[in-house]
Amino acid sequence: MRNKLDSATKRLEREILEGRFRPGDRLPSERALSLRYGVSRSILREGIRHLASLGLVRTEAQSGTYVTDYRKEASLEFLLYLLDNNEPLDPEIFRAVNELREILEPGCAVRAAVRSTPERVRALRESLAALRSAEGSPEDLAARDYEFHALMVEQTDNLALRLLFHACRSVYLFYVRQFYKDPANAAPTFDQLERFIDRVEAKDETGAAAALSLALMYGRDRVYRSLDWPFPDKGRAVETVPDGGSP
Numbered sequence: 001m002r003n004k005l006d007s008a009t010k011r012l013e014r015e016i017l018e019g020r021f022r023p024g025d026r027l028p029s030e031r032a033l034s035l036r037y038g039v040s041r042s043i044l045r046e047g048i049r050h051l052a053s054l055g056l057v058r059t060e061a062q063s064g065t066y067v068t069d070y071r072k073e074a075s076l077e078f079l080l081y082l083l084d085n086n087e088p089l090d091p092e093i094f095r096a097v098n099e100l101r102e103i104l105e106p107g108c109a110v111r112a113a114v115r116s117t118p119e120r121v122r123a124l125r126e127s128l129a130a131l132r133s134a135e136g137s138p139e140d141l142a143a144r145d146y147e148f149h150a151l152m153v154e155q156t157d158n159l160a161l162r163l164l165f166h167a168c169r170s171v172y173l174f175y176v177r178q179f180y181k182d183p184a185n186a187a188p189t190f191d192q193l194e195r196f197i198d199r200v201e202a203k204d205e206t207g208a209a210a211a212l213s214l215a216l217m218y219g220r221d222r223v224y225r226s227l228d229w230p231f232p233d234k235g236r237a238v239e240t241v242p243d244g245g246s247p
Contacts, residue, residue, distance in 0.1 A: 008037040009047035023069035106209040111156040141180040
């Protein structure tokens, strides 16, 4: 039953996301949909309840089930669902998550600099050392990279920021693995993170945010290049960190 439920739910979700059922459309009857997906009406009903909880549809008594505009009405839970269930090579999700990171993490860098202590700086340096020691294995590098950025977010002392960051974990790890498949990418990003830590230690809020922003842009651009995707913002490609001082 679980497999049938998952299959029917996924097929209906895909038809909505691909525009076969558009926002405002009334879905076919339960009987028609159950025949369409080869499941019982009770299984179909459970699948519709799940999609309603994500913000993809809404059911109106005595009227029917309608497709919503998920871009306007869906919740963070739907983003988490997309991150865990979408096709892995999805430029739209990658762009959206990276834009979220480019907004979120520099702000976290500012707060990390403000709340900097010798103990916290030491922890960042130890995390970066662990990242450097993992060089050569994309999987290990991705895991260590995630741990470093998670530690930086943790140092904001803000639970909401930490939870929001961890919500992106699955897609983060996928694309960071892609980034580290090119061994030439590792050294520049290590240097960028070293500069970031230096700025945190100096309690330089602006410098910390700028250093981390550069690291994020560099990573994003290298992944786009490796996957042969068009750059979302022309003229923003970043090759390396400028020599000397913070960016």
